[in-house]
Amino acid sequence: MLALITASFAPERRARAMGWFGAVMGLGGVCGQVLGGLLLQADLFGLGWRTIFLVNVPVGVPAALLATRVLPRAEARTAPRLDVAGVLGVSSGLGLALAPLVLGREEGWPLWTWLSLGASLPVLAATLLWERRTAEPVVDLALFRVRRRVLHAGRTARPGRGGASHPAGRPGAHAGDHPAVAVAPPDGAAGGDSGTPVRDRVLDRRV
Structure with missing residues (x-):
């Protein structure tokens, strides 16, 4: 079903179709147990537990006939060879x-x-x-083949000194590289004085 949704809906409409699919599946999971219990208790025509399977026939047959007219036809593709x-x-x-x-x-x-x-x-x-x-x-x-990507950890605050993580894992990154915070270069780096505490510059980003 998920493959059918992916092939039938455009990317901008696919999220909505997935949402409806999830809602129907969740509702069906709840209602199926309740209706199944009612069918077992009713014991229609003396069939007992068989009714919970036979009830799919009057629903499935019209759904299959309707699908032949509503669902788009798949394009002919070359079938892959069996290995x-x-x-x-x-x-x-x-x-x-x-x-x-x-x-x-x-x-x-x-x-x-x-x-x-x-x-x-x-x-x-x-x-x-x-x-x-x-x-x-x-x-x-x-x-x-899983490619391991190393995540650059920022600097952690040290006792007695101000500290913050560098945006995007790079010292002295520009304000546009991080949505909220940018910091000054570390001690001894270009643009910073050695022995001077690093001052964090919090950017008030207004959207």
Whole structure:
């Protein structure tokens, strides 16, 4: 549903559509439990718990017919090819690793559990090498490349002296670099006198 909203609505209207989607989902989560309890208590036609599923039929069928006329048609796109080797490699590698971990303790860790764990390593390694070389991998390894960004911490106040954090992590930054506060350069820096306390300059920013 979220993908359908993203593809169907322009960026300026997408936030409103997301808001309606969240409201409907929240209301449905509350009303569904109440109506489900009422249907179970009513026991319509002697169906018991089956009514909470059958009630979707008179609602879902008209909704599906209406969707064919209201929802925009998706543009034809080339379907991606299935990475069969990647699917087999990931499935077999995870299966070889998870099966002994789940069953090993109850079985007393027999020889096959250790052989299975050992075999999972080369299978997963070969699968990763294949995924790096294939054009359309089933597991996109680029998603796991997280770039660490260092956040510059400002100066903290020292006892007996005035202190403030530098805007944007740079000493002597200009007023426009920070929405509220700018400070003078640190001691000994260009434009500041050595041995003189740093004076904080608070800018009264009027919007």
